[in-house]
Amino acid sequence: MxxxxxxxxxxxxxxxxxxxxxxxxxxxxxxxxxxxxxxxxxxxxxxxxxxxxxxxxxxxxxxxxxxxxxxxxxxxxxxxxxxxxxxxxxxxxxxxAPINLTEFPRYVEALDFLQRINTRLAAQNRSEPEISLMTQEARAFERACAANDYLAMSATNRDFHMAIANAGKNPYIARAYGQLLDEGRRILHMHFDYIRASSTDSLLGSEHEDMIEAVRVQDIELADRLAHNHTRQFHNRFVEFLSANYSDGFDFELSTLPESA
Structure with a gap:
C-alpha cells in the first residue's frame, strides 16, 4: 500500500x-x-x-x-x-496550506495536552459568568448541529472550547490551543458528513455538557479525564472516517490515544 x-x-x-x-x-x-x-x-x-x-x-x-x-x-x-x-x-x-494527514497523530497529541491543561485550569479558576458563557456556546453548537450547518458547527465548537480555555486565565496556553483548534476545523469539515451519519454529533453535545459540569463543580481530575476522552473521540472518529473512505490503497499509520493518562 x-x-x-x-x-x-x-x-x-x-x-x-x-x-x-x-x-x-x-x-x-x-x-x-x-x-x-x-x-x-x-x-x-x-x-x-x-x-x-x-x-x-x-x-x-x-x-x-x-x-x-x-x-x-x-x-x-x-x-x-x-x-x-x-x-x-x-x-x-x-x-x-496542505492538510498533512501523516502528521495527524502528532497533532492529536498536542491537542490532547493543551485541551487537558486548559480544562484543568478552567476547573480551578472559572467564574460564574464564564460558566454561563460555556453553556451559551454549548447551546449554539447544538443549534448548529440541528440545522446541519457545518460552518457553524466548527465555529461554535471552537467557541465552546475557547470559552473553557479563557476561563483558565492563562492567555499563552489559551492562544496556542486556539491555533490548534483552528487547524482542526479543516479536519472537522472533511468528515462532518460521517459524523452526522453516525449520529455522534449528539454525543459531542453530551460531552460538552459533562465538561461544563466538571468545570462548574471544580472537579479538576474529572475535568482532565473528560477533556482527554473528548480528544480520543475526535481521534477515533477521524480514523474511522479515513478507514471508511480510503479502504483501498491507503496506508495510514496512526498512534492510538490511551483510554486514560
Whole structure:
C-alpha cells in the first residue's frame, strides 16, 4: 500500500457540495475595507474548505476580487502564513496550506495536552459568568448541529472550547490551543458528513455538557479525564472516517490515544 500524500485531495463529494454552498466575498462587499477584512474572509474560506488545500492565492487576482491594492492583500497573506494556513513559497507565490494527514497523530497529541491543561485550569479558576458563557456556546453548537450547518458547527465548537480555555486565565496556553483548534476545523469539515451519519454529533453535545459540569463543580481530575476522552473521540472518529473512505490503497499509520493518562 502507498502512504498518504501530505497534501491529500478532499475525500468526499458530499463535503465538496457543502463547501461550494458557501459564498465568496464580492468586490462590492469588500470595497473600502482593509487588510483585516481580507484576512477574515480568506481565513473563513480556508477553514471551511471553500478554498481547498493547495489552492493558489494570487495577489493580483485577490486585489481585483476585494477591490483594493495589493498591499493589504499581502499583509493578510503574511498573517495567514504566520498561523500556518497558507504557504508562501520562494518564488513569491502563495498556496493554501496542505492538510498533512501523516502528521495527524502528532497533532492529536498536542491537542490532547493543551485541551487537558486548559480544562484543568478552567476547573480551578472559572467564574460564574464564564460558566454561563460555556453553556451559551454549548447551546449554539447544538443549534448548529440541528440545522446541519457545518460552518457553524466548527465555529461554535471552537467557541465552546475557547470559552473553557479563557476561563483558565492563562492567555499563552489559551492562544496556542486556539491555533490548534483552528487547524482542526479543516479536519472537522472533511468528515462532518460521517459524523452526522453516525449520529455522534449528539454525543459531542453530551460531552460538552459533562465538561461544563466538571468545570462548574471544580472537579479538576474529572475535568482532565473528560477533556482527554473528548480528544480520543475526535481521534477515533477521524480514523474511522479515513478507514471508511480510503479502504483501498491507503496506508495510514496512526498512534492510538490511551483510554486514560
Amino acid at each position: 502507498q502512504r498518504a500524500n501530505s497534501s491529500h485531495d478532499a475525500p468526499s463529494r458530499s463535503w465538496r457540495k457543502k463547501v461550494e454552498e458557501n459564498q465568496l466575498a464580492t468586490p462590492k462587499q469588500a470595497k473600502g475595507r482593509g487588510s483585516k477584512f481580507v484576512y477574515d474572509e480568506l481565513k473563513r474560506e480556508i477553514l471551511s474548505l471553500v478554498l481547498q488545500p493547495g489552492t493558489p492565492l494570487d495577489e493580483t487576482s485577490l486585489a481585483e476580487r476585494f477591490a483594493m491594492s495589493r498591499s493589504p492583500i499581502r499583509e493578510a497573506l503574511v498573517r495567514l502564513s504566520a498561523e500556518g494556513l497558507v504557504v508562501m513559497l520562494s518564488n513569491r507565490s502563495t498556496l493554501v
